[in-house]
Amino acid sequence: AQSVAQPEDQVNVAEGNPLTVKCTYSVSGNPYLFWYVQYPNRGLQFLLKYITGDNLVKGSYGFEAEFNKSQTSFHLKKPSALVSDSALYFCAVSDRNTGFQKLVFGTGTRLLVSP
Amino acid sequence: DSGVTQTPKHLITATGQRVTLRCSPRSGDLSVYWYQQSLDQGLQFLIQYYNGEERAKGNILERFSAQQFPDLHSELNLSSLELGDSALYFCASSVGTGLSDLEQYFGPGTRLTVT
Numbered sequence: 001a002q003s004v005a006q007p008e009d010q011v012n013v014a015e016g017n018p019l020t021v022k023c024t025y026s027v028s029g030n031p032y033l034f035w036y037v038q039y040p041n042r043g044l045q046f047l048l049k050y051i052t053g054d055n056l057v058k059g060s061y062g063f064e065a066e067f068n069k070s071q072t073s074f075h076l077k078k079p080s081a082l083v084s085d086s087a088l089y090f091c092a093v094s095d096r097n098t099g100f101q102k103l104v105f106g107t108g109t110r111l112l113v114s115p
Numbered sequence: 116d117s118g119v120t121q122t123p124k125h126l127i128t129a130t131g132q133r134v135t136l137r138c139s140p141r142s143g144d145l146s147v148y149w150y151q152q153s154l155d156q157g158l159q160f161l162i163q164y165y166n167g168e169e170r171a172k173g174n175i176l177e178r179f180s181a182q183q184f185p186d187l188h189s190e191l192n193l194s195s196l197e198l199g200d201s202a203l204y205f206c207a208s209s210v211g212t213g214l215s216d217l218e219q220y221f222g223p224g225t226r227l228t229v230t
Contacts, residue, residue: 032217043117043205043221044158051214090158094217099171101146101212103219105158 002027004093006106013081014114021076021109023091032100033074034092035065038108044090050074061085081113118142119222121206127228133194136225138206140187146170146209147189148219149181153202164189165212196229203227 003026013019025031032051036044048059055067065076074091088110092103118141128134140147149161160173164183175181178196183189193200203226207219 032214034217036221041223043119043223044207044219045117046218046220049217051217100214101148101163101209101217101219102160102171102173104160107157 002093002095002098002104004091004104004106006089006091006109008109009107010110010112012112012114015083016080019078019081019085019111019113021089021091021111023074023076023106024072025074025091025093026072027093027095027097029095029097031072031074032094032096033065033067034094034103035059035063035074035076036090036092036105038088038090040087047076047089081111083113083115086111086113117220117222119206119208119220121204121222121225123225124223125226125228127230128196129230130196130198132196132229133192134196134227136191136193136204136206136227138189138191138208138222140189140206140208141220143210144208144220145187145211146216147183147187148207148209149175149189149191150205150207150221151202152205152224156202158205161191170212193227198229201227201229 035047050067091106120139161175163171203224207221210216
């Protein structure tokens with residue numbers, strides 16, 4: 001069965017510093033990987049996805065993620081954090097075997113960027 | 116604003132009752148997804164419809180049902196409600212079902228409280 005692990009409930013970073021939000025996954029086939037962000041009282045917003053190809057994926061708002069097949073990881077990164085990046089971040093996975101639109105989400109990581 | 120609308124925003128009802136949640140997808144999107152977000156179970160995929168037909172099923176209880184109408188809006192029906200059904204219910208939509216259509220656009224959610 002597919003699963004996603006986000007090992008940190010919360011990540012704290014100072015504005016201007018680089019940030020990393022971790023995600024590891026488990027699927028039976030080739031993974032399709034996603035990051036979504038949720039602001040308070042809002043729905044989830046798509047940030048980026050990995051389907052195939054280049055392991056470094058660039059997305060919205062300056063975020064990027066690196067797919068590492070050997071470590072089964074898909075960590076979200078940003079070179080310079082903004083206070084407005086503070087939100088709840090979800091990693092999700094799907095695969096062709098179970099239906100590539102059937103997303104399995106992690107438990108979420110709260111990112112807190114301090115001024 | 117994702118372009119996905121959900122009504123109502125909030126719903127308070129008693130145990131044993133039945134409610135209907137409504138979702139209108141983004142203009143042009145043919146796929147609709149329903150998710151449940153709760154503190155104890157996280158964000159869980161319930162069901163997907165594509166152009167009026169059920170496409171994928173997740174952890175959806177038998178007391179829950181959904182449908183997608185010819186105008187592509189969707190309704191999620193929850194019956195014999197229990198306290199544990201209290202959650203935020205999200206609808207999402209995507210263009211289609213292909214690999215190029217994997218981004219899902221989420222609505223603001225309906226917060227259901229069962230008392």
